[in-house]
Amino acid sequence: MRRTTFPLTIAAVAGMALLAGCSTSAGTGFGADSASSEPVTFICSPQEEWCQLIAAEFTKVSGIPANYVRLSGGEAVARLSATGETPEFDAWFGGGAEGHLAADEGGYVEPYVSPNADVIADEYKDADGRWTGVYVGALSFCSNTDVLDEIGADAPTSWNDLLDLKYKSNIAMAHPGTSGTAYQALWTQVEIDDGDQDEALAYFGKLHSNILQYSKSGSAPGQMAGRGEVATGIIFAQDCQKFINEGFTNLTTTFPEEGTGYEVGAVSLIKNARNPEGAKAFIDWSLTAEAQDLAATVGSYSVPTNPNAKITDDMVDFDDLNLVHADIDAAGAARNELTTRFDTEVAPAPKE
Known part of the structure; x- marks a missing residue:
């Protein structure tokens, strides 16, 4: 049996360069000039309250209108497959990274390495940018x-x-x-x-x-x-x-x-997105501590991947668990x- 009891590194103290990699055009602090006028539409796989909140808060901090459709991981892959080369969505937020890899296998994901991914531990992101972890459960x-x-x-x-x-x-x-x-x-x-x-x-x-x-x-x-x-x-x-x-x-x-x-809930960029710059801005923001802190405010107690985000008493202490090794690439x-x-x-x- 392949398993591990390693402590997760997401609670480690990181540098304060949280947003240093973000571009700062259009006054949004995220993404490029062209992102601000067009809406971003994303798949959202966590619970409804969290989806509603991140859409509203992203719009508040970026000025970019945001819409979402809530789909579970399997439904998301099926929906992307059905729309093919003319996707309805710009990004996918949440759901296990293996689902994002299955979408990539079908040709529905565009690699994107966010500048804000620098603070995310290597085990919670794909080196090629096919997915980046935003929470662990x-x-x-x-x-x-x-x-x-x-x-x-x-x-x-x-x-x-x-x-x-x-x-x-x-x-x-x-x-x-x-x-x-x-x-x-x-x-x-x-x-x-x-x-x-x-x-x-x-x-x-x-x-x-x-x-x-x-x-x-x-x-x-x-x-x-x-x-x-x-x-x-x-x-x-x-x-x-x-x-x-x-x-x-x-x-x-x-x-x-x-x-x-354990699941690494991920965010990814959809290939042929209608608003790729807006989607990148959304991904950049979702990796910040401020964005990840929102989850607990609506009762979503997954552990954030940004080491500067808050850990609450309602979150699982992974050090206490016998964790089965997750080969995310193989699972996808x-x-x-x-x-x-x-x-x-x-x-x-x-x-x-």
Whole structure:
């Protein structure tokens, strides 16, 4: 099994040259003169509140109108594929980096190395600029303690715990074909099984009988657990914490002892963007500490990649977790084939 327990370096103290690399034309502090008059339209994969806030705040600080469409990771790749060489979007914000690499594989991403990427740790950015990390989140089990008591189960602390018959029809997860969260869970099993995709799919084949529902959205299983519809949802820990803070106080977060995967949520430039300069300005801004600090204000407790951004008590301490090694390039290259196999060998993707 390939895994690591390294401490993430995103909390290290960096220099104060946070915005030194930004160009300062058009009075925006971000991007070039031509960016200020044309709107930027971006795909946004995090939760709705965060998407709304970053669109509004980017416009406030840059003067560039911003619009977004919220799409999960799998939906984003599919939408980009459908539009081909005439994309609707200028940039993609959020969602796992492996999704951005899958989009790059299809020819939908234009490499862009932002001057603000200098402060981002190397493990959270692509050297060629195909994607740059804006946040990091760890997979977790988000469980309803009341339902656990009803079925006579403890909060799961391993992937194998989820196979217990006590959990029959009491687990929810998203489908990896539509959700970056679920694909991270699938790829985590690949890594735990030393790269054996057949073994990973076999695990989910066993888990299938305990799954009540495959959602399209990665965070939806946590809401299902909060409402008592299932005992456990497989989601990112920051989403479970958000639901706890919003009133689902019967939820508890646990992590698998064999190792848990982590997502590097990324931002990228769309190839043939209608407003490439505006998109670059948006990417530059999204990498600043000020932009990344916005997430926690709307209950998105992923860990920021900018070392000058604030770390709150609601964020996961990665030093406490057994993290499964994330080969992001391999995960991105395998995404289309692996999700297709999941669709045919384990469960079909949910329909509209």
